[in-house]
Amino acid sequence: MEDNRPWALLAETSDRGNSEADIDIMNQHFQTICYKDFLQNQLLHGPEIEAVFVMNTRPVVEPSLLNSLPSLKVVANAGVGVDHLDVPYINSMGVKVTNTPGVVSDATADMALGLLLASARTIVEGHQIAVDPETSHIPLKPIGVEVSGSTMGIIGMGHIGHKIAQRGKGFDMKILYHNRSRRSVEEEQAVGATYCENMDDLLRESDFVVLATNLTPESRGLISHRELSLMKPTATLVNISRGLVVDQDALVKALQTGTVRAAALDVTHPEPLPRDHPLLGLPNVLITPHIGFNTYTTRRKMVQMMVENALAAVKGQIIPNEVKPP
Structure with missing residues (x-):
């Protein structure tokens, strides 16, 4: 029996690409080929591929790949951010770009609060003391800082930012936010x-500054020497947006000199950082490897949405989550 499922290209099955569970969902509607196998015979497979599934920025959608896929109709991206995709150029090739808004918001907001709490309450340091074979008594330190009743400033009040504010409200935090446009009164009151209006005011007043903005030309390097100097010396910077939103050299200096208390980062640039990068050696830095969205439930929903977007594009239907060029 002939298999009429369209073909899709995806990254390797590995810890850096797609899991077996991801591919099982994709294979319900697509015949899939991983990038490694595709490279073995581009002339054979290229003409039949109609969709590319991009997970963790892989495979890299560069001009050489697009030129080898004459039947391509859609690049379906996992997650909201598409700063790694040249959307205008891809569109100029007659190819749609899609993303998965909303589906990652809860997991990413949870991660933001998790990083905030872990940094504030020195959870990692405490764990290391508790499990250290040399520990014979529990010292007075580490002593953390209070979260309940503190002030959290959120830069970027989109869907994820609003979810972060909801969680902060549960800790009786005072919530400040800065955004390109103000949310409605009802949305503000809900959290x-x-x-x-002035980001500087937020930086001066916040005990925790949480970055939840998209990476754009305007937000690149948004937090640098000047912005860090405005923050309280007792404040913590939390970044779950993109590494390039922060000037990392400026952050290193601020952390070394006590300009700010600490940083908790789920994103860096690049990822991973070079093993000799100074951020990795600072005791007041907590770094996780861009896992904000990475839960079983969220990942499954995200892949299902990618498939729905790709199917609509392949069939010439209205695409639920098409990304338009700026």
Whole structure:
């Protein structure tokens, strides 16, 4: 019996690409080929591929790949951010770009609060003391800082930012936010958030500054020497957006000199950082490997949405989550 499922290209099955569970979902509607196998015979497989599934920025959608896929109709990206994709150029090739908005918001917001709490309460340091074979008594330190009743400033009040504010409200935090546009009064009241038209005011007042903005030309290097100098010396910077939103050299200096207390980062640039990068050696830095969205439930929903977007594009239907060029 002839298999009429369209063909899709995806990254390798590995810890850096797609899991077996991801591919099982994709294979319900697509015949899939991994990038490694595709490279073995591009002339054979290239003409039949109609979709590319991009997970963790892989495979890299560069001009040489696009030129080898004459039947390509869609690049379906996992997650919201598409800063790794040249959307105007891809569109110029007659190819649609899609993403998965909303589906990652809860998991990413959970991660933001997890990083905030872990840093504030020195959870990793405490764990290391508790399991150290040399520990014979529990010292007075580590002593953390209070989260409940503190002030959290959120830069980027989109869907994820609003979810972060919801969680902060549960800790009786005062919520400030800065965004390109102000949210409605009802949305502000729902999470007890106060709008700061001037980001500097937010930086000065916040005990925790959480970055939840998209990476754009305007937000690249948004937090640098000047911005860090405005923060309280007792404040913590939490970044779950993109590494390039922060000037990492400026952050290293601020952490070394006590300009800010600490940083908790789920994103860096590059990922992973070079093993000799100074951020990796600072005791007041907590880094996780861009795992904000990575739960079983969220990943499954995300892959299902990618498949729905790709199917619509391949069939010429209205695409639920098409990304338009800026």
